[in-house]
Amino acid sequence: MHVYAVALEKGGVGKSALSVNLAAAFARVQLRVLLIDLDAQANATHWLGVAPERVRADESTLGLLMGKPLDQCVRATAEGIDLLPAHPAMASLPMHIAAAPNSGLFVLRDALSHPLPYDVVILDLAPARGPVQATALAAATRCVAPVQPEDLVIKALGDLVATVGQAQRLNPQLRGMSVVRNKYSVRSAGDQAYDHALKERYGPQLLKTVIPNRAALRDSPGLGQSVFRYTGADASEVRGLFLDLLEELMALDGVTA
DSSP: OEEEEEOOSSSSSOHHHHHHHHHHHHHHTTOOEEEEEOOTTOHHHHHTTOOGGGSOGGGSHHHHHTTOOGGGTOEEOTTSOEEEOOOGGGGGHHHHHHHSGGGGTTHHHHHHHSOOSOSEEEEEOOSOOSHHHHHHHHHOSEEEEEEOSOHHHHHHHHHHHHHHHHHHHHOTTOOOEEEEEEEEOOOSHHHHHHHHHHHHHHGGGEEEEEEEOOHHHHHGGGGTOOTTTOOSTTHHHHHHHHHHHHHHHHHHHTOOO
16 A cells, blocks of 8 residues: 655645545546645635534544544545545644654554555645655655745745654665656746756656646645546646556556556
8 A cells, every 4th residue: 555645834725635636646547645734724625525613523533543444434525535524623633643642653654554545645744844744755655745946945845744754764665756747837037046956956856747826726626526526617627637647656656557
């Protein structure tokens, strides 16, 4: 099973957009996919058509900390993706994880170690360093970091590289980090300079596929649809790009459909 932690310690870079649409892309090539929403804001949960206010706290990751089996918390979605939804009470998730045995480091790894009917798991993280991120990286086989050409994003990426390096000491299954240029538009000389700096510093980790700003990514969340179900403007282009991204990750990790 391949576990992708979509993470960056900076908000607004499109982590949920990447998580949902990457999960949908894996489902389109007939792989069995679970998305775990680890962000109390529940953007991925809402995007997949599940109203967070209709989710009980013990049906989220909080349920795992209460000893509830993963398969009792998961629900199906119209995208063909199973979802472990988020709940607003997960704002206290860092505290609950830190109070668990071994500081909760292996909560997700243990939950995913049982026989499960999935080929791929996507972890959508909040933009924060701390116990939740550590728990996700302890369970992941790859970290995927979405970036935009901004100073604070570049700094956050450097911090994440260090965090992933530390996590690899505890999790030998964590192959490393891949960087995705997401919600991206290289229009100005300044943007091009950021892009050049990314290529120089993170060349081997920088994936070739670039996900641009498009109406499909802006409008599809309000309909509770991935770009693979959305039929509005730019959808076909964005679908193709997510399938290109999928091919890159599958080649890196030996994922077979």
